[in-house]
Structures are given as C-alpha cells and as structure tokens.
Amino acid sequence: MKVFLLEDDPETAAFIERGLTERGHVVEVEADGSVALRRLAERDFDVLVLDRMVPGVDGLAVLKAIRAQGRTTPVLLLTAMSQIADRVDGLEEGADDYLVKPFAFVELAARVAALGRRPPTGEFDAVLRVADIEMNLLRREVRRGGRSVDLQPREFTLLEQLMRNPGRIVTRTMLLEKVWNFGFDPKTNIVETHMSRLRSKLNEGFERSAIRTVRGSGYMMNDDA
Template sequence: MNIFLLEDDADTAAFIARGLKEKGHQVEVAGDGVTAITRLLADRFDVIVLDRMVPGLDGLTVLKAVRAAGHATPVLMLTAKSQIADRVAGLEEGADDYLVKPFAFAELAARVTALGRRPLGSEAAAILKVADVEMNLLRREVRRGGKAVELQPREFTLLEQLMRNPGRVVTRTMLLDQVWNFGFDPKTNIVETHMSRLRSKLNEGFSRSAIRTVRGSGYLMEDSV
C-alpha cells in the first residue's frame, strides 16, 4: 500500500516508516500540516496516518481539509491526546480509527492493514441494495433512485451497517461499536449528529425517508419502497 504519514518527531517518523516499509508498504512522510495538506490534495494514498499535534496546521485541520476535498481515504489518527473528547473530535471530523501514543508497532501495522483492506470478489457481489438505495462497496458510491448521493466516509460506513441489516433494527450501541469502535457509550450525540446528516443527504428530493427511527430502540431501513 501507499501510505502517507504526518509526524513531526523525526525519530518516531523514522521508526514507523521503517517498520511499514519492512512490511512491503511505500511510505511518504511529512513533518508539518501545511506540507501534508499540499501533498494529500495533490496525490492519492491508500491509508493516511496523522499525528494530532504538529507544527503549523494540526492533524485535525489536515483531516478536515482532506474530507472537505471529498477524499475518502481511510485515516488513522495517531496522537498522545487520550481523552475521550479528543477521540470523539477526531472521529466526528472523519477519522476512521484512533491510536494513542505510546503504542506497539504491531498494533499500528495491524490497524493500517485493516484500514487499507477492500472488499474482494466481483463488483456485483459488492453491491448492497435496500428499497431504492444502492451502495457499491468497491467504488464507494451510493445512489438513491438512480441519483448519486455524496457521503463522507463515516456517513458511508453508517449507511453500510443499516443496509447490511434490512428490515432489522440497528441499535445505537451497535452503531457505536461497529462504526466508531466504541465498546462503551461515550455519552455524546455522535450517532444522532451523523444520522441527521446522512438522512438529509439521502432524503433530498424524496418524500419518503430512507431510514426510520424506532423510538427507544434504534434505526432501520425497510426493504421496500
């Protein structure tokens, strides 16, 4: 895989890059946020690893710029900021995973590999369809009634979980675990906020909501129009 690493500590950057290269990956390293944004908007990478606290523009700002540009590249936030609020902030801005320093390289490598993994098999086997909503997992595309729906990575993953369970209620706890990797409830409205954005995009131009709230239980997509 072609991996981009933003890390301002030279020793840490060299350690991570060397380990990933030994596993057969290509690694490009930047030590500040401005350089990172310039490179990430100019080229495509398979996985992005961002340190949170770096000179110039911090990792969170870099992440916002990447997502605002429409790039769906998986992002791992790598940082010493371990508070729940810091994790939530990164995830809400579109990070796909969060690893706190100090870390074991084996865990970092495993998480990078997992983020870079893509569905295998034919394109037809990688298409989910529920009522008039269709998702192409390989192309990372969503359409409703034939109309393209542009989603941010976290919104895409949220919708995927619902579409893999047509006609069944998906609880908030399940979504926190499957979409945000929380094995507990962080007591935030992260699910509700992303669900609101997802619904707004899916329902634009349609009279019927694609996602139904089951009060006190969770959310579901019915496999009929």
C-alpha cells in the same frame, strides 16, 4: 502497502518508518501538514497515519480536506490528544481509527495492517438500493426518488451500514463499531445526533421516513419508503 506518515517529531517518525519498513511497507514521511496536502494530491496511498498537532495545517484539517474531496483512503489518527471528545472529533471528521500516544508499535502496526486489508470500494457492489434510495459507493452520491441528497462523510457511512442490512435491525452498538470504530460505548449521543441529521436530509420533501427506529433495539431501513 504504501503508507503516508504525517509526524513532526523526528524520533517518532524515524521509529515508525523503520518499523513499518521492516514489515514490508513503503513509507513516505512528512512533518508539515501544508506540504502533506500537496503530496497527497499528487499520489495515492493505501493508508494514511496522521499526527494531529503538526506545523502548517494540522492533521485534523488534512483529514477534513481529503474527505471533502471524496477520497476514502483509510486514515489512522495518531496523537497525544487522549480525551474522548478529541477522539470523537477525529472520528466524526472521517478517521477510520484513532491511536493515542504513547503507543506500542506492535499495536500501531496491527492497526495499519487491518486498515490496509479493507477491500477497496470497487470490490463492493458499486450501487446500493433500498426502496427509492440509491447510493453510489464509487461516486459517494446518494439519491432519493431521483433527488440528490448531500451527506457529510459520517452520515454517508451511517446510511451505508443501514442500506447493507435492508429489513434487518442495526443496533446502536453495531453502528458505534462500524461507523466510529468504537469497541466501547463512549456514553455520548453521537449516534442519535447523526441519525437525526441523516433522517432530516433523507426525508425532506417526502411523507414517509426512510429510517425507522425500533424502540430498545436500533434502526432499520423502511424498504417500502
């Protein structure tokens, strides 16, 4: 597996590179975020490990840039910023996982391996359809009634989870796990806030809501929207 590591501390970078290489991965290391962006534009990787606080463009800005380009490469944010708000910020911008320094290498290696095992988008059905909503996973496009709906990366993933479960209730806990990779409830209104934005975008110009709230349980797609 090809892993790209953005880490400006030489000892930490060497430690991670050596450990992942010993596990059979091919690792490329960069210490500057600006240079990292150029390298990521030139080559594809299976997993990205990004430190947030690096020279040039910080790791979060690198993440935002590649997600804005529509790239879905799994990203693990590795940082000393340990507050829940920091983690939420990173995950909202499109990170797939988040590991706080100091860390145990075995955990980092396990998380990288887990991200690398995720099947590429092409192994899924390329297009999901529920009622008048169509989602193209390869092009990262959503349409309702033939009209394009512009979604942010986290909103796209949120809708994807709902569309993969047509006619079934998707709980708040399930969404926290699948969309934000939270194995716990961070006690924020992150789901509700994103759901409100998603609904607003999907429902604009339509009388019937695309998503229904099941009080006390979760959310589900209206398959006759």
